[in-house]
Amino acid sequence: GQQVMQIPQYQHVQEGEDFTTYCNSSTTLSNIQWYKQRPGGHPVFLIQLVKSGEVKKQKRLTFQFGEAKKNSSLHITATQTTDVGTYFCALSYSGYSTLTFGKGTMLLVSP
Amino acid sequence: SQTIHQWPATLVQPVGSPLSLECTVEGTSNPNLYWYRQAAGRGLQLLFYSVGIGQISSEVPQNLSASRPQDRQFILSSKKLLLSDSGFYLCAWSRNLAVEGGEKTQYFGPGTRLLVL
Numbered sequence: 001g002q003q004v005m006q007i008p009q010y011q012h013v014q015e016g017e018d019f020t021t022y023c024n025s026s027t028t029l030s031n032i033q034w035y036k037q038r039p040g041g042h043p044v045f046l047i048q049l050v051k052s053g054e055v056k057k058q059k060r061l062t063f064q065f066g067e068a069k070k071n072s073s074l075h076i077t078a079t080q081t082t083d084v085g086t087y088f089c090a091l092s093y094s095g096y097s098t099l100t101f102g103k104g105t106m107l108l109v110s111p
Numbered sequence: 112s113q114t115i116h117q118w119p120a121t122l123v124q125p126v127g128s129p130l131s132l133e134c135t136v137e138g139t140s141n142p143n144l145y146w147y148r149q150a151a152g153r154g155l156q157l158l159f160y161s162v163g164i165g166q167i168s169s170e171v172p173q174n175l176s177a178s179r180p181q182d183r184q185f186i187l188s189s190k191k192l193l194l195s196d197s198g199f200y201l202c203a204w205s206r207n208l209a210v211e212g213g214e215k216t217q218y219f220g221p222g223t224r225l226l227v228l
Contacts, residue, residue, distance in 0.1 A: 042201055043155070045216050048216060098215075
């Protein structure tokens with residue numbers, strides 16, 4: 001079956017520092033999605049990447065899809081306390097109705 | 112616009128008692144529906160998903176079951192709760208690929224926090 005690895009599991013940064021989480025799949029993906037879950041809340045869709053090598057930006061967040069469509073990253077520039085939460089990648093494979101979620105990266109930002 | 116509701120928001124139940132969690136979606140038709148469980152500080156475990164009324168796929172064998180009596184209603188049940196059933200239960204919906212094609216983006220409900228004592 002499909003395997004997904006998301007690293008790191010946890011990261012604590014000072015406000016203003018950058019943050020990156022990585023997601024790797026054992027097999028080629030159809031597309032990849034990223035979600036954010038605030039403490040005590042539910043996962044919220046952030047973005048979907050479909051094309052090989054695709055890069056998308058949302059303000060201070062940069063999402064990248066690998067050339068081989070097997071890995072992805074989420075980079076946050078100059079973190080703010082509002083960035084606190086757990087970031088999940090969700091992998092979509094051709095022919096499957098479901099998404100395979102990574103275990104998530106918990107981000108803590110100290111002021 | 113589409114909305115998804117879950118209730119109750121929190122629940123404390125004794126071991127061995129039954130469980131019924133309900134999820135309803137508004138503003139869309141024939142959605143795919145999903146039940147996830149999240150242990151404290153952990154990832155999302157897919158429990159069940161449904162692509163239509165009466166169609167349930169189970170991802171993890173356990174003492175839980177799911178039903179979809181109506182198009183936009185998804186119910187998670189148990190006859191006898193175990194301590195290990197404690198967790199955060201999330202319902203989600205996505206557009207039906209067979210009907211609408213394209214993305215599998217999932218939209219989550221607010222969740223139910225279940226504590227089994």
